[in-house]
Amino acid sequence: MERMTRQRLLIMTVIEGAGRPLSTAEILALAKRAGAGMGIATVYRAVKGLGAEGWLRAVDMPGSQIRYERSDKGHHHHFHCRGCDRVFEMAGCAGDVSALTPRGFRMEGHEIIINGLCAGCVRKGR
């Protein structure tokens, strides 16, 4: 990730402006819509490089694709809507998760995922 190419700048712009975690396919589609020639391999290399640099972070939702979001958002978790398959950020964190860790194990991180229906899908009666 030494040179700032047209493709890489576009990928960063797309992720920055998305407002929600994006999959590689979504990144590619949005970048192409913005008018740049782009291969899927470039997207994979970019998210890998940007992840290694700490610029973005992977969000892996069980049963769905991996998405990517900017990593400057502080500690938070995600809500996965089964109605529209979108992922939303949730502020904050329920406290004492580390109490679950078995004796002798070393906890390094944790993930909390809540699934259900988002406000929009609740209104639509799904």
Added chain:
Amino acid sequence: MERMTRQRLLIMTVIEGAGRPLSTAEILALAKRAGAGMGIATVYRAVKGLGAEGWLRAVDMPGSQIRYERSDKGHHHHFHCRGCDRVFEMAGCAGDVSALTPRGFRMEGHEIIINGLCAGCVRKGR
């Protein structure tokens, strides 16, 4: 899942006796060690069928393969070891997760995943 074949019985026995969620590769390896000829396709077809029947449940760990465990275990969560890539059960649940749910959203379930090193890998100094 109408007939109880030698292979299917062995797969159920292996999952029942494992004490932790198993991947298809682990199920195949354990079944073969138990002395049965077995193909990976049979394992996939068995876990799919047993899942549809409600006998087992899929455990999807971010960044790793899907594992399978018996579904009669009650509410619990999982620990993912980055040293040996195995998954362990953790008893109980940190209570107040629902407080994270955004206003207007409907929570239907939640998942808590802790990652780090298991006791064995801590001892090995990974």
Added chain:
DNA sequence: GTCGTTGCAAAGCGTTTGCAGCCTA
């Protein structure tokens, strides 16, 4: 004996990699 199940191999599908040419610094 019937027909659901198995095992092999091929096909899918998302992700990664080799390589020649391109383009940023």
Added chain:
DNA sequence: TAGGCTGCAAACGCTTTGCAACGAC
């Protein structure tokens, strides 16, 4: 101009599927 980056296509790993033979009932 050097060498990191791109795009294509092939390789890869996990999962699914087609099909002929097998075996539970």
